Amino acid sequence: MVGIVIVSHSKKLAEGVVELSRLISGECPMVAAGGLEDGGFGTSYERIEAAIESVYSDDGVVVIMDMGSSCMTTEMVIENMEGKKVEMIDCPMVEGAAAAAAESESGSTLEEVKQAAIDAAGESKF
Amino acid sequence: MTDNKKVVEIIKVMAEIIHENAQFLTDLDAPIGDNDHGINMDRGFQKVLEDLPGVENSDIGAILKKTGMDLVSTVGGSSGPLYGTAFMKAGAAVAGKNEIDADDFIDIMDAAVGGVQLRGKAEKGEKTMLDAMIPAVEAIKKGVDAGKTPAEFLADGVEAAKEGVEYTKTIIATKGRASYVGERSIGHQDPGATSFTLLLESIAALYN
Numbered sequence: 001m002v003g004i005v006i007v008s009h010s011k012k013l014a015e016g017v018v019e020l021s022r023l024i025s026g027e028c029p030m031v032a033a034g035g036l037e038d039g040g041f042g043t044s045y046e047r048i049e050a051a052i053e054s055v056y057s058d059d060g061v062v063v064i065m066d067m068g069s070s071c072m073t074t075e076m077v078i079e080n081m082e083g084k085k086v087e088m089i090d091c092p093m094v095e096g097a098a099a100a101a102a103e104s105e106s107g108s109t110l111e112e113v114k115q116a117a118i119d120a121a122g123e124s125k126f
Numbered sequence: 127m128t129d130n131k132k133v134v135e136i137i138k139v140m141a142e143i144i145h146e147n148a149q150f151l152t153d154l155d156a157p158i159g160d161n162d163h164g165i166n167m168d169r170g171f172q173k174v175l176e177d178l179p180g181v182e183n184s185d186i187g188a189i190l191k192k193t194g195m196d197l198v199s200t201v202g203g204s205s206g207p208l209y210g211t212a213f214m215k216a217g218a219a220v221a222g223k224n225e226i227d228a229d230d231f232i233d234i235m236d237a238a239v240g241g242v243q244l245r246g247k248a249e250k251g252e253k254t255m256l257d258a259m260i261p262a263v264e265a266i267k268k269g270v271d272a273g274k275t276p277a278e279f280l281a282d283g284v285e286a287a288k289e290g291v292e293y294t295k296t297i298i299a300t301k302g303r304a305s306y307v308g309e310r311s312i313g314h315q316d317p318g319a320t321s322f323t324l325l326l327e328s329i330a331a332l333y334n
Contacts, residue, residue, distance in 0.1 A: 009160075042166065042202025068303055072207035072245055076198055 002104040002113045003055025004030040006097055007048055007065040007074050011035030017064075017097045025101035029055040043073040052077065052086055060085030060110040064096050064117065087114060095120040127276050129225045132332065133189050134182045140328040141171035147324055154317040158304040162203055163317040170201035170209070185224050190217030190234075204302060205318060208242050208255065215241035228270045228279070235263045246301065253299035253311060255318030258290035262326055280330035287323040294319045 004021075008014035014034025021030060033051035036042040052061050063078070065071045065088065078086050087110065089096060096117035103116035128136070144151075144167045151164030174196045181192045194213030198206050219237035220230050239259050242248070250260045265286035269279025294316035299305045304316070 036202045040202070041160075041162065043206070044202065045199045045206075069202070069204040069207060072204060073198070075245070076207050076211070 001028050001057070001107065002059045002100075002110050003052070003057060003061035004028060004097065004100050004104060004113075005048065005051045005055060005061060005063045006030070006032050006034070006093065007043060007051075007063060007070045008032075008034040008093070009041050009043055009066060009068075009070060011039055013066065017094055020094065021097045021101040024098050025105040028101050028104040029057070030097075030101055030104075031055050043069045045073055045077055048074055048077045049081075052081070052084075056084065056086075058085070060087070062086075062100055062110060062113055062117070063088045064091060064093055064100065066093055085110060089114050089117045091117040091121050095123065127227050127231055128186075130182070130184065130186050130189060133186050134178055136329050136332055137174060137178060137189070137193060139331055140325050141175045143324050143328045143331075144168055144171045144321065147321075151317050151321055151324075154315060154320055158299060158307050158311045158314045159317060160203070160303055163205060163321065166201045166203040166205055167209075167321055170197040170206060173197075173200040185220075185222050186226055187217045187219075187221035187223060190214070190220070193217075204246075205255075205321065207245050208318070211241035211245040212238035213241075215244075228276065231276075232263070232267055232270060235259075235266060239263055248301045251297065252301040253294050253297050253304060253316050253319075254301050255316065255322045257294050257297075257316065258287040258319035258322045258326075261290045262287040262322075275333075277330070277333040280326070280333050284323065284327050284330050287319070287326050291315050291319045291323055 006014045006017045011034040014032035018030050018032045031051045033048045036044050063074050099120040100113050100117040103113045148164035148168035155161050155163035174193050181189050190213050194210045198210030215237040216234040219233040248254050250256050262283040266279050266283040269282045299311040304311045
């Protein structure tokens with residue numbers, strides 16, 4: 001299954017998104033990389049790198065970020081993981097994570113998981 | 127212009143000046159950002175200071191690269207990947223060199239600007255650190271071309287960077303967190319442009 005990493009400035013927010021997605025799809029390898037080492041707000045290169053590695057398999061990993069440095073730091077981590085199948089997804093974090101988790105759990109490819117998360121952006125809430 | 131020993135001294139001064147201005151930078155960030163620029167930069171440069179003894183006998187490229195990596199790892203906000211990429215690209219521009227001249231310095235500054243543009247996907251005029259960096263580098267280039275001394279062209283660079291900071295007060299932020307506050311960002315100077323000016327002043331301080 002495709003691994004999923006949720007990156008946020010906030011530890012609680014990243015963990016919350018994982019928690020919520022797990023209600024929908026309990027099986028897929030999904031992990032949070034939120035906040036700094038000391039639990040404070042920010043994005044940590046090491047935490048993101050470790051999170052990606054913890055859910056990595058030949059199926060690959062997708063990363064969903066909140067904003068700003070989450071995206072830039074993730075980009076740097078991925079640049080330094082040459083040869084690994086890891087991609088960032090430009091999608092709303094909550095909806096994208098839920099859609100990606102469901103798609104991953106059904107055994108889809110990285111491209112399909114990515115597309116499901118992107119498509120989540122176009123769905124109306126009401 | 128400088129050898130690796132002097133680069134180490136410059137980085138120590140950068141850390142000191144960022145530390146002294148940490149609250150000021152954070153206060154600038156409060157109305158238009160997320161209130162952490164000074165704290166973040168200080169945390170990053172304290173880690174850089176801690177690791178300097180391990181690289182002080184390395185070449186200038188390696189010292190700058192390590193500085194960049196430390197900033198990426200510890201800053202925690204956007205300035206981490208931005209300044210981190212700037213220092214890492216700057217290091218790559220002078221890889222293996224133990225001494226650099228004014229032309230190498232221009233290469234360093236060009237690489238730093240290129241790094242920030244690459245990482246931040248930003249241009250001049252969006253109320254970012256680039257609004258101080260780009261004019262500063264242009265002024266430094268002019269000074270070098272005119273045969274000025276490092277003290278003189280660095281002073282020109284600092285002057286242009288300060289003007290760039292003033293300019294950021296007049297424009298609306300369209301990049302970064304400050305873009306969320308839109309028109310309310312007018313009147314506030316950009317914290318990143320300000321921290322860049324402090325870093326350039328740190329270099330200039332060792333040439334007075």
